[in-house]
Amino acid sequence: MSSTILQVENLVTAFDTDAGRMTAVDGVSFDVPSGKTLGIVGESGCGKSVTAFSITRLLPQPHGKILGGSIRFEGRDLVTLPLDEMQKTRGNEISMIFQEPMTALNPVQTVGRQLAEAILLHKECSKAEVLARSIDMMKKVRIPAPEQRLNEYPHQLSGGMRQRMMIAMALINKPKLLIADEPTTALDVTVQAQILELIADLQKEMGMSVILITHDLGVIAEVCDEVAVMYAGRIVERASVFDLFANPLHAYTQGLLESIPRLDSKPKTLLKAIPGNVPGIADFKPGCRFAERSGREHNQAHLTIRPPFVEIAPNHFVEHCPICVS
Amino acid sequence: MSLLTVQNLQQHFPVRGGLLRRSVASCKAVDGVSFSLGEGETLGLVGESGCGKTTLGKAIVRLLKPTAGSIQFDGQDITHAGIGALRPMRRHVQMIFQDPAESLNPRHTVRDILEEPFIVQKMGTKDERRKWVLDLLDKVGLTASSTDRFPFEFSGGQRQRIGIARAIALKPKLIICDEPVSALDVSVQSQVLNLLLDLQRDMGLSYLFIAHGLNVVKHMSDRVAVMYLGKIVELAPAEELYHNPRHTYTKALLDAIPMADPTKRRERQLLRGDVPSPINPPAGCAFGHRMKHPNWEQSVNMDLTLKEISPGHFVQPCPCCT
Numbered sequence: 064m065s066s067t068i069l070q071v072e073n074l075v076t077a078f079d080t081d082a083g084r085m086t087a088v089d090g091v092s093f094d095v096p097s098g099k100t101l102g103i104v105g106e107s108g109c110g111k112s113v114t115a116f117s118i119t120r121l122l123p124q125p126h127g128k129i130l131g132g133s134i135r136f137e138g139r140d141l142v143t144l145p146l147d148e149m150q151k152t153r154g155n156e157i158s159m160i161f162q163e164p165m166t167a168l169n170p171v172q173t174v175g176r177q178l179a180e181a182i183l184l185h186k187e188c189s190k191a192e193v194l195a196r197s198i199d200m201m202k203k204v205r206i207p208a209p210e211q212r213l214n215e216y217p218h219q220l221s222g223g224m225r226q227r228m229m230i231a232m233a234l235i236n237k238p239k240l241l242i243a244d245e246p247t248t249a250l251d252v253t254v255q256a257q258i259l260e261l262i263a264d265l266q267k268e269m270g271m272s273v274i275l276i277t278h279d280l281g282v283i284a285e286v287c288d289e290v291a292v293m294y295a296g297r298i299v300e301r302a303s304v305f306d307l308f309a310n311p312l313h314a315y316t317q318g319l320l321e322s323i324p325r326l327d328s329k330p331k332t333l334l335k336a337i338p339g340n341v342p343g344i345a346d347f348k349p350g351c352r353f354a355e356r357s358g359r360e361h362n363q364a365h366l367t368i369r370p371p372f373v374e375i376a377p378n379h380f381v382e383h384c385p386i387c388v389s
Numbered sequence: 390m391s392l393l394t395v396q397n398l399q400q401h402f403p404v405r406g407g408l409l410r411r412s413v414a415s416c417k418a419v420d421g422v423s424f425s426l427g428e429g430e431t432l433g434l435v436g437e438s439g440c441g442k443t444t445l446g447k448a449i450v451r452l453l454k455p456t457a458g459s460i461q462f463d464g465q466d467i468t469h470a471g472i473g474a475l476r477p478m479r480r481h482v483q484m485i486f487q488d489p490a491e492s493l494n495p496r497h498t499v500r501d502i503l504e505e506p507f508i509v510q511k512m513g514t515k516d517e518r519r520k521w522v523l524d525l526l527d528k529v530g531l532t533a534s535s536t537d538r539f540p541f542e543f544s545g546g547q548r549q550r551i552g553i554a555r556a557i558a559l560k561p562k563l564i565i566c567d568e569p570v571s572a573l574d575v576s577v578q579s580q581v582l583n584l585l586l587d588l589q590r591d592m593g594l595s596y597l598f599i600a601h602g603l604n605v606v607k608h609m610s611d612r613v614a615v616m617y618l619g620k621i622v623e624l625a626p627a628e629e630l631y632h633n634p635r636h637t638y639t640k641a642l643l644d645a646i647p648m649a650d651p652t653k654r655r656e657r658q659l660l661r662g663d664v665p666s667p668i669n670p671p672a673g674c675a676f677g678h679r680m681k682h683p684n685w686e687q688s689v690n691m692d693l694t695l696k697e698i699s700p701g702h703f704v705q706p707c708p709c710c711t
Contacts, residue, residue, distance in 0.1 A: 106574040107545075221663045222438075251437040251601060253660045256645040260659060278575055281647030285654060304651045322579035323649055324608035330627045331431070331609065333586060336579040340544040356576075 068240055068272045069095040069118070074132035076110075076117045079125075085344045087113040089296040090132070092372065095240065095289075100266065100273040102287030102304070104280060104319075106341045109293040111276045115242045118274075119159050120149050136240070155185045158233035162245035164225035168217040174228050175213030181232045196235065203268075204231045204261060223254035227261070234265060241266075242274045247282065259286050280323060284308060292316050295342050295352040298372070299387075302379040312375065314357045314387040351384035359386050391425035392562055392595050393449070398422045398458035400441070400448045404668055416668045418444040420619035421458070423695070428562070429589065431596040433610030433627065435603050435642065437664045441619040442599045446565040449597065450482050451475055463562065480510055483556035487568035489548035493540040499526070499551055500536040506558040525554040529584060546577035550584065557588060563595045570605065582609060603646055607631055612701070615639045618675040619667050622710070624695060625702040635698065637710040638676045677709030684708040 076088040088110040095101045103111045116122045117129055120141065134141040136157065141149065153159075161167040169177055178197045182188055188196070194213075201209035204227040217225055226246060233241060243262065247255035263286055266273055275287060283290055284304065291301045292315065300313040311317045321335040339356040348354070350366040361384075370384040381388050400419035403412035418441045426432045434442045447453050449460055451467060459468045467478055486492035493502055503522045507513055513521065523533050529550040540548055549569060556564050566585065570578040582605070588594060600606045606613055607627050614624040615638060623636040634640045641660045661680075665671065671678035673688035688707040695703035704711050 106576060223663055251664075252603070252645040252647075253437055253641060254663065255647070256657060256659055257661075259647075260657070279647065280575070280649045284649045284651040285647045287651075308649070308651050319575060320649065322576055324579070324582065324604050325649070326604050326607055326631055326643075326646065328608060330607060330611070331586060333583045334579040334608070336583055337576040338580070340546055340577060341574050 066097045067094040068097045068137065069274075070133075070135040071114075071118070072133045072135070074114065074117060074134065075130040076113050076122065076127065077130050078123075078127050082345065086130075086347065087296055087344060088117060089347070090369075091291075091293070091296075091298050092132075093289075093291050093298065093301060095272050095274060097272055098266075098270050099288040100263075100275055100286055102283040102290045103274060103276045103293060104278065104283050104290060105293035106278055108295075108341055108344060110296040111293050112244055114293075115159065115244050115274065115276055118242060119153055119157060120144075120146075121153075121159070151185070154181060154233075154238075155236045156238055157240045157242065158236070158238040159242040159244065160226070160229045160233045160246050162248050164222065164229045164249070165217060167229060168225060170217055173214050173216055174220070178213070178228070178232055178235060181235050185236050197231075200231045200235045201228075203234075203265065204228075206231070222250055223257065226250060226254075226258055230258070230261065230265070234269070234271075237269055238271055240272050240274070242276070244276045245278070246275070248277070248279075255282070262286070280319060292319070295347050296344070297352065297382060298380075299353065299382045300380065306376075306379050310379075312379070312381045312388050313353075313384075314359065315353045318356075351382075351387055353384070353387055357387050361386050391427050392430075392463060393426040393597075394459075394461040395425070395449065396423045396459045396461075398445070398448060398460065399456045400444050400453055401456040414668050416666075417619050417670055418667055419448060420667075420670070422616075422619075422621055423458075424614055424621065424624060426563070426595055426597060428595055429593045430612070431589070431598050431610045433606035433613040434597060434599045434616060435601060435606050435613060436616035437601065437642075439664050439667065440616045441667065442616050443567055445616070446484065446567050446597060446599055450479070450484050450565055476510075480559045481562045482565070483559070483561040483563070484565045484567065485549075485552050485556050485569045488572050489545065489552045490540065490572075492552055493548060493555075495540055498537050498539055499531075502540075502551060503554055503558060506555060510559060512559075521558070525558055528557065528588070529554045544577075545573050546581060549573060549581050553581075553584065553588070557592065557594075560592065561594070563597065565597045565599070567599045568601070569598075571600065571602070578605075585609065603642055615642065618664065618670050620675070620693075620705070621695065621703075622676065622705045623703065625704075629699075629702055633702075635702070635704045635711050636676075637680065674705065674707035674709050677707055680709070682709035 072092050074088055074091045077084050077086045105111045118134055129142050179193045182193050198209045206212055206227050247258050287304050290304050290307045291298045294315050300316045318337040337356055350368050351370055354361040365386055370382045373383045374380050401415040401417050404414040404416055406413040436442050448455050455468055500522055503525055504518050507518045531550055570581050598609050610627045613627050613630045614621045617638050623639045644657050677685035677688055688709055693705050696706040697703050
């Protein structure tokens with residue numbers, strides 16, 4: 064077994080709303096192996112971003128709460144870590160990049176100033192040193208003419224350039240873990256390919272671990288080592304990327320894989336679709352949550368008792384609903 | 390005979406600047422596009438953002454006034470038709486938008502939304518229209534109880550179904566689908582794509598299917614046109630384009646698609662840089678210019694009209710990319 068940098072055990076995260084407490088992440092467990100990439104894939108509302116915000120302790124306050132479980136990062140439990148220590152960790156040892164770089168960057172500050180802030184928050188540096196490190200990092204993320212770009216504002220950069228800037232800010236302190244939440248969703252496929260390659264290259268160079276959150280199974284297949292499939296607040300299947308694509312066990316994973324149009328499929332043929340819609344957080348059931356959409360008969364016990372999360376083969380975990388996993 | 394023929398269509402927008410808001414430059418969003426679309430056929434249109442694919446769609450439904458060129462629909466020249474002349478045509482050309490949350494009026498019930506096309510075209514009595522609305526809901530897989538609900542009460546996929554129901558209400562001949570599934574969840578995308586395929590078969594619809602995902606476009610289309618910076622650089626039958634792409638840009642687009650198969654990971658020929666601005670685009674082959682191809686200069690004074698290199702396979706004949 065290789066070592067792991069992050070172990071999440073039975074994480075439960077909920078939001079207090081006017082309609083009561085909503086459990087967005089409902090008992091999720093996974094490990095991130097050192098130097099590798101874990102992909103978390105799922106549809107909107109499945110809790111993948113809330114999982115990321117729980118790890119970085121960036122849940123919206125005061126409504127978002129971690130109710131249970133542990134997040135162990137290098138021997139420390141991030142759930143109980145005092146706030147000032149968390150602030151020292153975040154942006155330094157654990158960094159995050161977001162989906163929409165335009166909303167994640169400050170529109171009224173130059174990108175250079177924002178990059179400098181990321182450095183100075185964690186280390187005292189001279190002006191010259193900050194400038195040198197900034198330019199060096201911008202070169203690493205392949206931003207042309209970094210000396211000029213430093214003085215520009217986010218709106219002056221293209222979508223791809225903004226995302227590169229976000230990556231530069233996230234990586235400037237050489238984090239051990241990078242959490243990328245849909246880093247390429249807002250970008251064109253051609254730019255997406257550039258950004259994914261960039262993250263992979265920097266990962267190799269800096270030896271960091273990555274959690275990549277996406278809804279795109281294509282992206283998962285291209286860059287991840289391990290995959291966790293989330294559905295309605297839970298992980299339904301977790302395996303190495305090769306196992307998962309070659310031998311998907313849960314009906315949801317199978318359905319997702321079959322529903323994507325492929326370049327080698329015959330044009331204008333009907334796709335195998337998963338019926339129904341992604342359930343909203345208020346409709347989460349205690350038992351198997353995919354039951355309604357699986358097209359398979361579930362009895363009362365399957366709907367009320369939570370299926371156990373079992374290791375069905377070495378390093379291949381599945382939420383073992385006897386109907387959805389056959 | 391083809392249903393839609395577009396010839397050398399240009400859609401330029403003035404860029405205003407200075408104290409007097411004079412036109413200082415022009416944004417050539419669509420710059421000389423020609424194609425035709427047959428009855429019951431789907432033409433896919435792909436390209437990166439900013440290549441002009443949405444503008445082209447809007448120009449065809451005449452939400453814009455084209456700068457030059459011609460659009461013929463069903464034997465009629467509609468390039469410069471006025472509002473009165475356009476109304477009967479609009480019955481036959483409809484549009485489905487990317488974000489159903491923004492293209493449905495939030496204060497209208499589903500019945501209001503679906504009844505409106507009939508009212509605009511002065512069709513049917515109130516009772517007849519109510520019946521038609523129920524038929525439409527049934528066709529797109531929504532229940533009759535949806536009629537008195539508002540768009541926000543539906544999920545993204547259901548909202549897109551309402552958008553589709555509105556588009557097919559008047560039994561059109563052509564639907565412009567502008568990124569109809571990009572905003573939807575993966576498991577819902579395939580439902581909506583299947584619905585579009587079913588409707589096409591049942592109603593004999595033609596689609597202009599605009600998307601940036603080449604795998605979705607390829608799955609839906611008979612023929613595919615690849616657009617770059619306001620121009621079509623390659624147009625071919627879907628299978629042919631995928632197996633035998635000739636333009637470097639098409640190859641690059643195909644290469645950039647992430648494949649849902651980890652055993653087929655490969656070294657990619659990545660495109661560098663972003664799509665340049667359509668304001669003052671480079672002369673000659675714009676893509677050759679982006680790639681800094683040594684032969685790009687030869688393309689500057691060339692006639693870059695699409696050439697048919699094999700039956701139905703058209704490509705821009707520039708010395709740098711083909």
